[in-house]
Amino acid sequence: MTDLPAPLDPADDQTGAPYGRHAGQPLLPAVTDSPAPTPMTVTEYPVSFTGRADEYFRIWIVNVALTIVTLGIYLPWARVRTRQYFYGHAWVDGQNFEYRANPVALLRGYVIVGGLFLGYSLATQFQKYWIAVPLLLIYVGLYPWLVRQSLRFQAANTVHRGLRFGFMGSLRDSYVAYGAANILGSIGGIFALPWAWFMQRRYQLNHLEYGTARGKFRGDVAPFYVIALTAVGVGVGLGIVLLIPLAAVLFGSMNWNPDTFGDGDPTTLIVLFAVAYVAFILLYTVLWQYARAAIMAYVLNHGELGGVIRTRATFRPWTLVWIGVTNTLATVFTLGLATPWAAIRRTKYVLEGIQVRAIAPLDDFAAGASQQPSALGEAATELLDIQVGF
Numbered sequence: 001m002t003d004l005p006a007p008l009d010p011a012d013d014q015t016g017a018p019y020g021r022h023a024g025q026p027l028l029p030a031v032t033d034s035p036a037p038t039p040m041t042v043t044e045y046p047v048s049f050t051g052r053a054d055e056y057f058r059i060w061i062v063n064v065a066l067t068i069v070t071l072g073i074y075l076p077w078a079r080v081r082t083r084q085y086f087y088g089h090a091w092v093d094g095q096n097f098e099y100r101a102n103p104v105a106l107l108r109g110y111v112i113v114g115g116l117f118l119g120y121s122l123a124t125q126f127q128k129y130w131i132a133v134p135l136l137l138i139y140v141g142l143y144p145w146l147v148r149q150s151l152r153f154q155a156a157n158t159v160h161r162g163l164r165f166g167f168m169g170s171l172r173d174s175y176v177a178y179g180a181a182n183i184l185g186s187i188g189g190i191f192a193l194p195w196a197w198f199m200q201r202r203y204q205l206n207h208l209e210y211g212t213a214r215g216k217f218r219g220d221v222a223p224f225y226v227i228a229l230t231a232v233g234v235g236v237g238l239g240i241v242l243l244i245p246l247a248a249v250l251f252g253s254m255n256w257n258p259d260t261f262g263d264g265d266p267t268t269l270i271v272l273f274a275v276a277y278v279a280f281i282l283l284y285t286v287l288w289q290y291a292r293a294a295i296m297a298y299v300l301n302h303g304e305l306g307g308v309i310r311t312r313a314t315f316r317p318w319t320l321v322w323i324g325v326t327n328t329l330a331t332v333f334t335l336g337l338a339t340p341w342a343a344i345r346r347t348k349y350v351l352e353g354i355q356v357r358a359i360a361p362l363d364d365f366a367a368g369a370s371q372q373p374s375a376l377g378e379a380a381t382e383l384l385d386i387q388v389g390f
Contacts, residue, residue: 043358044312049351051089053341059085060340072114076106086343087158090351093362098159144178145171151204160210161362169207177203190232194224201299213306219298227294231287242279246272289324293317300354308360315353323349 063078080103087097116135123132148169155167177199185196198221208215249272293315300313327342356362 041359043361045093045356045358045362047351047354047356048091049089049348050091051086051344051347053344056085056344057340072110073107076103076110079103079106086347092160092356095161099157100159100164101153101157143182144174147178148174151207155208163211166209167207168209169203173203173207190228194228195221197228197295198224201295205299205303208305210305213309216304216307217299217302218304219302223298224295227291227298230294231291234290235283235287238283242276242283246276246279285328286321286325289321290317293320296350309356309358309362312355312357313353314355315350320346320349 059081063074063081066074067078080099080101083099083101087099090097116139120132120135120139123129123135148167148171151169152167155165158165177196181192181196181199185193198219201219202217205215205217249268294317297313297315297317300311303311323346327338327346330338331342
């Protein structure tokens with residue numbers, strides 16, 4: 001029996017060869033049975049928006065006039081016409097989107113939700129709490145179901161290249177994302193609210209379908225906390241900047257003196273508190289717009305469809321905030337007449353800051369079966385201002 005030689009010590013090898021390879025032996029390429037992977041070709045399709053403010057103004061003014069004349073009955077038709085205009089002017093790969101909702105189906109949902117909301121308002125106004133409280137509890141209990149119905153209705157009526165989108169989220173997951181998460185977010189504030197945002201966006205994307213392709217959210221919860229903390233930090237900083245001059249004026253009006261404190265001009269105090277209140281509302285609006293814009297950009301940058309399509313957002317959240325603030329000012333100073341211009345301006349900036357990236361032709365998706373869900377959830381999101389978008 002021959003003794004095996006002792007293993008080489010790397011420090012003794014003066015050739016510089018890697019440990020385990022004989023000196024002077026050429027480095028041969030590894031022999032594998034599988035062929036070298038072929039690099040994938042990624043095709044980028046920019047999203048474009050061709051809507052114009054003057055065109056949409058004519059649609060908008062007719063919608064407003066007919067809604068007023070018909071005492072609100074025309075509202076579902078106005079909603080469908082508006083969405084058809086915006087969807088029809090959004091283009092990807094030479095094909096525009098379509099919105100195919102039935103206004104009559106929307107009208108039934110509007111009548112039910114509007115009737116319940118009117119009953120709740122009258123009950124609270126006349127202090128009939130034995131009616132108002134059950135209606136409020138019904139709304140809270142049905143909220144996740146309404147959100148799910150709205151998502152299904154919006155997806156089923158969105159068409160691109162003749163193929164409908166779909167949404168197959170379960171009711172149980174909706175109660176987790178929009179029931180339990182909202183409750184914990186309300187209680188936990190900044191500690192739980194970003195987690196609720198994450199759960200809701202994941203619910204929306206993971207159950208989105210386009211033909212046979214399934215959506216997927218590749219994001220994590222940590223960036224939602226970064227967005228929330230950024231908003232809070234900016235809010236605290238701007239709050240301090242605004243409070244310092246207000247406090248200076250307040251103490252100046254009171255002739256700051258411990259013996260005479262409280263003898264200031266009441267009119268000045270009312271004006272100061274009014275200014276502080278308006279500043280708080282504006283600050284809250286700005287920060288909320290930033291949070292929504294930043295979340296939308298993050299979700300778009302981490303969305304995937306069928307494993308072959310991803311989206312990329314290049315718009316800037318703070319630019320979107322600036323557009324929102326100036327749009328609001330323009331709408332207020334023109335008594336609402338700038339509403340169409342503001343809507344076109346914001347939509348154009350957002351959509352033209354999105355790219356669709358695919359490693360397969362967009363025509364490769366086979367049509368899947370689509371359903372026509374109830375429009376009740378869509379009516380609720382419209383009338384009760386439920387936020388279900390990005």
